[in-house]
Amino acid sequence: MNPLAAILVRDMRLAVRIGGGAFMGALFFLIVITMTPFAVGPDLALLARIGPAILWLGALLASLLALDRLFATDHDDGSLDLLMMGGVPLELTVAAKALAHWLTTGLPLVVVAPLLGLMLNVDMHALGWLTLTLAAGTPALTFIGLIGAALSVALRRGGLLLAVLVLPLTVPVLIFGVTAANAAIAGPTPFSPAFTILCALSLASLVLGPIAATAALRHGLE
Amino acid sequence: MTELQAEGLTCSRGGREVFRNVSFKVPAGAALIVTGRNGAGKSSLLRMIAGLVRIAAGRLSLNGGTADTPIAEQAHYLGHQDAIKPSLTVAENLQFWTRFLGSRSDIRPALELLDLAPLADLPAAYLSAGQRRRLSVARIVAVSRPVWLLDEPTSALDAPSQGRLSNIMRDHLAGGGIIVAAAHGAIGLDRARELKLGVA
Numbered sequence: 001m002n003p004l005a006a007i008l009v010r011d012m013r014l015a016v017r018i019g020g021g022a023f024m025g026a027l028f029f030l031i032v033i034t035m036t037p038f039a040v041g042p043d044l045a046l047l048a049r050i051g052p053a054i055l056w057l058g059a060l061l062a063s064l065l066a067l068d069r070l071f072a073t074d075h076d077d078g079s080l081d082l083l084m085m086g087g088v089p090l091e092l093t094v095a096a097k098a099l100a101h102w103l104t105t106g107l108p109l110v111v112v113a114p115l116l117g118l119m120l121n122v123d124m125h126a127l128g129w130l131t132l133t134l135a136a137g138t139p140a141l142t143f144i145g146l147i148g149a150a151l152s153v154a155l156r157r158g159g160l161l162l163a164v165l166v167l168p169l170t171v172p173v174l175i176f177g178v179t180a181a182n183a184a185i186a187g188p189t190p191f192s193p194a195f196t197i198l199c200a201l202s203l204a205s206l207v208l209g210p211i212a213a214t215a216a217l218r219h220g221l222e
Numbered sequence: 223m224t225e226l227q228a229e230g231l232t233c234s235r236g237g238r239e240v241f242r243n244v245s246f247k248v249p250a251g252a253a254l255i256v257t258g259r260n261g262a263g264k265s266s267l268l269r270m271i272a273g274l275v276r277i278a279a280g281r282l283s284l285n286g287g288t289a290d291t292p293i294a295e296q297a298h299y300l301g302h303q304d305a306i307k308p309s310l311t312v313a314e315n316l317q318f319w320t321r322f323l324g325s326r327s328d329i330r331p332a333l334e335l336l337d338l339a340p341l342a343d344l345p346a347a348y349l350s351a352g353q354r355r356r357l358s359v360a361r362i363v364a365v366s367r368p369v370w371l372l373d374e375p376t377s378a379l380d381a382p383s384q385g386r387l388s389n390i391m392r393d394h395l396a397g398g399g400i401i402v403a404a405a406h407g408a409i410g411l412d413r414a415r416e417l418k419l420g421v422a
Contacts, residue, residue, distance in 0.1 A: 002321075003321060003322045003323070003324055005321075006318055006321035006322045007322060009318075010307075010310070010314075010318045010322075013310065013314070014307055014309060014310065017309040017310070018309055076303075077303055077304070077305055077306065077307070078301055078302070078303025078304060078305040079305040079307070081269075081272070081274050081299060081301060081303070081305070082299065082305050082319065082322075082323075083322070084273065084274065084294070085272060085273065085274075085294045085295060085297065085299060085323075086295070086322055086323055086324070087295050087323065087324040088324075
């Protein structure tokens with residue numbers, strides 16, 4: 001087995017075992033979305049209008065939830081030292097870890113999104129489009145968050161710092177994600193320009209995230 | 223003939239100079255024991271060779287090693303932290319590191335050598351400190367790399383395991399390997415050179 005595949009398998013295994021925290025994001029997402037109608041009140045029209053925004057915000061917060069442990073656990077038990085001594089470039093190792101993280105925390109969000117959309121009175125035919133925007137946008141959230149995770153790796157309470165560092169960087173993703181979703185649901189702006197930019201943001205972060213995170217990890221050497 | 227060579231190494235951490243101007247040569251088949259009081263920089267020196275601490279000044283080279291490959295990728299580092307995931311089994315932990323460090327070899331012989339085979343399917347959370355140490359040693363046995371950097375390798379090990387470890391180290395040296403170990407006491411290698419840090 002290739003070293004990167006080994007990382008992917010290990011991280012996914014760790015995530016689904018006890019104490020791993022996969023699906024915690026999806027549960028958090030579920031709670032946030034369930035609470036919204038209670039806070040906003042039973043105004044179906046209003047719910048439908050803010051539905052995509054709430055879904056996107058929920059996904060954003062949920063995907064940050066487990067991110068601070070991405071490198072911290074490996075740092076604490078010495079695995080990170082050995083990961084740096086592997087024969088594969090650290091950038092690829094970091095990307096493989098991020099991919100495993102997205103598969104165990106981002107993908108479940110995408111899978112439950114249609115169900116949660118129903119609770120927010122999102123139109124049936126628009127659910128598919130809304131889910132598609134999340135599928136295209138959540139990788140960007142993970143790979144941008146990766147940078148924050150690498151920067152806060154050695155800090156005990158890195159989670160809070162991570163949110164402060166990462167959330168501003170995710171603003172473009174949020175804007176174009178919600179714009180694309182709204183366009184699919186209500187119009188009148190077309191869906192594809194916003195969606196294309198969202199995809200571009202994801203692709204760019206897929207490349208830049210691991211490079212920046214690796215630089216942060218190397219800088220933290222000492 | 224491989225040879226690990228350091229010239230005028232200087233290490234500073236957190237703005238404080240830990241050691242300066244350390245030079246040594248370790249040819250293939252030889253061991254270097256690094257000694258010194260607490261804080262003299264034994265662990266820092268090992269981590270420096272492993273590429274985990276920046277070299278403030280000086281040069282470090284592995285002559286005759288694989289060209290264009292950093293020393294870090296030709297070395298094993300056995301530190302105080304054992305890089306073991308408690309929720310994975312003993313075999314899964316070892317299997318992962320073997321694959322990640324780029325070896326296709328079977329993990330069975332390494333498990334048996336360290337007497338861990340009966341524990342293979344046990345989650346690593348249930349291992350004792352000595353058993354965790356043995357699992358770390360199994361990692362460096364399973365993947366072949368010429369330079370071994372061992373930070374107090376005998377800590378937490380009982381007498382039979384210490385004997386097993388010195389046999390493993392002797393085999394490694396006999397096969398042309400290089401060992402740099404930080405230690406306070408004897409680690410069961412005779413005819414090892416000694417480098418004393420912190421005497422200036």
